[in-house]
Amino acid sequence: EPDPIELAELMAEAEQYVGTRGGGMDQAISAGARAGCAARVEFYPLRIQPVPVPDGWRFVVAHSLVQAHKSGGAREGYNRRRAETEEALASVVADLSLPPSEVDSYRDLLERVSGPRALAAAEACLEGDLRKRFRHVVTEYERVVRAEVAMRRGSSDGFGMLMNGSHASLASDYEVSIPELDELVGIARDAGAAGARLTGAGMGGCVVALCTTETVEGVLTAIQERFYAARNRVDDLDDHLFVAEPAAGASVTKM
Template identity: 50%
Template sequence: MNDEHAIRAFSARFERRVPTLAVRAPGRVNLIGEHTDYNGLPVFPMAIQREVRIACAPRRDASVRVENVDARFERREFVLVPEITPFARGDWGNYAKAAAQMLVQRAGITRGADLLVEGDVPLAAGLSSSSALLVACTLALLAANEVEIERTELMELCARAERYVGTHSGGMDQAICLGGRAGHALVIDFAPVRFEAVRMPDDWRFVIADSGLKAGKSGAAREGYNARTVECRTALERLRASWKETPTTYAELVTHATTGELVGRARSVLDDVLLRRFRHVVSEGARVDAARAAMLAGDAPRFGALMNASHASLRDDYDVSCPELDELVVHARSAGAFGARLTGAGFGGCIVALVRASEAERVVHALRTRYHAPRGLEAESSVLVARAADGADVRTV
């Protein structure tokens, strides 16, 4: 939506008011490092060209009114107060409330805003549409109140803010949304947040394919996501109880022994489920380090092999894949991808595949014809050749 269109759409919904601020916040695709962020281990995502956009007009009072160009999402209104009561669980307006609650507590904001939301990040597809919405609302309310917060702190604040909607976020989505860099993927570490931009080889492309199975983290899939958080914490606590010298965090743990040694020691302590969760976390953290080295070296076969190993671990040890995602992965590999894996929380959503630039359209065509068309899914919009994009920003209209 260009500025002229945004102004007309905004004016039609908000009593002929004119927006003065334009906010954009990108979605993301995680290349490798799944379910590691909330365990304090690194991730390797990139921001993508799909984004959430907000047209914003600051108000003189404390009211926040939120409209969406998509008619499926009804208007939401609330007032900035010290304790903002959430809407019903799963309501889209809770992301605006989460941003507002965090900023009231952190910065004491008192000035509301009218917000018109639109965007093209697929919903509940594992591409972080919800976190992009939260970040966009945060930046809009900050700008409306003429308040600035340093980006690294804002990454951590937005991660905590998402707990307002009931998601135990680890911080990856908010960090890449705010810190993305065109042409680069980011290796992101946590506690505190820090990141390294890794230049993507010019002839690499990442193809994203949507399974059509929705898995929104503010709704039913949230229970599965949060359950993994508890299982990983329980596994670490049991290891600490049985090994007097065990470090207190996963980040400390992986510096003391190899993945194989850690899993070997865990076998005598953990039951089958917790052992498999533990094995995924420590092996996935190691794969992020190896993937960084592969990208720096331009070694696509190695990077692809790591993606394949990640998917197998997510499927067999973490139990977050599904037949649809597994089928998409098989189609991508058979069409010539170096590697493919589910991306995002799992339980549906998307896969990501690494291909040569010259092979991208062939892989896209294969996925559309072999998976999407037979299911009656919209083939054109279901597969995307992703481009690494810059992080979120605010500008005047």
């Protein structure tokens, strides 16, 4: 049976051949997930740390009915943002007089300087889109650290607040949300979700909303009535709206 880490790295490398400069997050969780757990995924080197999902938490997934084809129309925007984050990082590293050979990722940077110091440097040396892209990555890194703590403590309110902050940053600083995603996020929150955000690369695709056993049915009903019924898309609802269960990753089954 292949090693999950090696398999994830191979899958991420293979995706480059369709022309997208993607990361390896999807591949890592697909290969290395553990049943009943979320995962903290880090790169360079790839590390997958399981984080148990508290009892009573439910994650609702809802599709925006907009597809963002990474090998098609969405590729340019996706690749441009990746390039912008790399350019922004290089500029801040130079502004802080850090050795570029030792700081070639945002994690490297934030292991050497605090988030506020990195953001202050970005304010001084970056403008426009580059400043916004840098701010998103740095604040998202901090949200991920805090989200792991919130999940381990079972704080749905804390985790939901971080999801909301993440979506706001993805919409305003990384600029990958669209009206349909924003609408789904708003409906879920209004119906009682602790938090909601777009998931994946954005520009289409899905949102994920954190609910509890007490709120999940209300959130599902609200999304069905206010989003899908309004678009006459209830016949194929099961394809677009469901509750996700944290399951194990891909494995080889011998018959």
